[in-house]
Amino acid sequence: MNFERIKEKLNILADAAKYDVSCSSSGSDRKNKGKGLGDASKMGICHSYTEDGRCVSLLKILLTNHCIFDCAYCVTRKSNDVKRAAFKIQEVVDLTINFYRRNYIEGLFLSSGIFKSPDYTMERLIAVAKKLREEENFNGYIHLKSIPGASDELMYEAGLYADRLSVNIEVPTVSGLKLLAPDKKHEDFTKPMLKVKNELIRYKNERKIIKSTPKYAPAGQSTQMIIGATGETDKDIMFSAAYYYKKYHMKRVYYSGYVPVAEDNRLPAIGSQVPMLRENRLYQTDWLLRFYGFAVNEIVNDTHPNLDVDVDPKLSWALRNMKHFPVDINKADKRMLARVPGLGMRSVHKIINARKFRKLNWDHLKKIGVALNRAKYFMVCDSHNWERKDLDAEKIKGLILQNSSGKFRNQYSTQLALFN
Structure with missing residues (x-):
């Protein structure tokens, strides 16, 4: 040889x-x-x-x-x-x-x-x-x-x-x-x-x-x-x-x-x-179609033919459909819980299992490991300190981008390093 x-x-x-x-x-x-x-x-x-x-x-x-x-x-x-x-x-x-x-x-x-x-x-x-x-x-x-x-x-x-x-x-x-x-x-x-x-x-x-x-x-x-x-x-x-x-x-x-x-x-x-970010948005959309119950035309359609660069497709959909929110996590079905930005399917299953035993509040959600940094803008629970009802979609988007910009930059730098 x-x-x-x-x-x-x-x-x-x-x-x-x-x-x-x-x-x-x-x-x-x-x-x-x-x-x-x-x-x-x-x-x-x-x-x-x-x-x-x-x-x-x-x-x-x-x-x-x-x-x-x-x-x-x-x-x-x-x-x-x-x-x-x-x-x-x-x-x-x-x-x-x-x-x-x-x-x-x-x-x-x-x-x-x-x-x-x-x-x-x-x-x-x-x-x-x-x-x-x-x-x-x-x-x-x-x-x-x-x-x-x-x-x-x-x-x-x-x-x-x-x-x-x-x-x-x-x-x-x-x-x-x-x-x-x-x-x-x-x-x-x-x-x-x-x-x-x-x-x-x-x-x-x-x-x-x-x-x-x-x-x-x-x-x-x-x-x-x-x-x-x-x-x-x-x-x-x-x-x-x-x-x-x-x-x-x-x-x-x-x-x-x-x-x-x-x-x-x-x-x-x-x-x-x-841009790699476009690939990433497409993969995120693919995930929503396969595991979260979304239809294609809910995320991309004639009015919105391209995915939002600033935010992920699930958050983008939620901001365009504020009429569905806030979701009551003690009453909402699995399909609607899965549409709350920031809630993955694992968190959805935790919520469904936990609420069989009692009504859930913010502290309960934190204890079972639910991330609230995004989800808190789109849901209510058995607590009395929810003060986000006066925020519209643009204000919510601004707050989320402000809070996540540093994290996003770190993740994006990591992705670039992997592919270079």
Whole structure:
């Protein structure tokens, strides 16, 4: 083995893979029965996550950065003048096993530029996973990218060896895709998604009858959207995300701010990178849709097409809907409690459980660990010292920003440090 050449390939193909953020590793429980190498748990195999939940201990590489397509937003586009490289199948297998044995990684995230054809590329990705599972008896986490346009047969086979599959929709709208990737069709992305969704449903149904049914992509599927490469509003982005969650049963939709990689008159100018804060607001909105019972049009709509930069989406919604507040925490249902700014679902459950025994006041809330710095402006309880009824939305917003500005600056500086 030529170690210098392998190292050079690793530098090139690991660097090219950094633009893909859809690589968290939760949801799989591929157990090691004592004869294999490694395992993966439902809680995620990685011990380190970035602030927005991205896993940082996977070997994250491309099989190759050669590509037959010329997508304007992609660093591996065929017209881009970059150094090219390609791994052999066995090289990726050896790297994964050697890095795992040295405790550098706990799994593999494998993507690829599309070379020759989608099916040819997908076959090689599957070959890596198959060798790891069957020849190396590797039970660690494997995330494979689904290649747009790959056949149903290959998508089925991929799910037998991978814990998670993902095909990146890349641009949130069909019109944006036509502009920036005219060689690709929207159905090339959605066809593999539909196949994985149907196979997951079939596996769950068969599993109820036959316990020994081979696992199929136990961590589900995810996708990624590039934000800011075209002129989509936050409303366009979140409506697209909600569609993919519902239509294709996505585990996660990831939002990746556009990073200028080449000069192109269809793209924002070099140097106009999307602010990280916009990504953060989109992730916060995604969380509200999935866990807090919000509908997309409550947060972003024709009147408010973009998310508020100053405050998080939940607080922004509350300030626009003061008619629903203050909420009586001793009477409000779970849905309304979850809409109080500053109350997470854990606090909501604490309140619901505690009020079974007595009416709650401010002291009770503090004792059970409820954070009141924001919530106090939007709720009442069994106390007589609530003096915020005269405050309107603008005054409340000003007070919250004044009190949290220092904390926000510290958090934002931490995020910047993580991604630089």
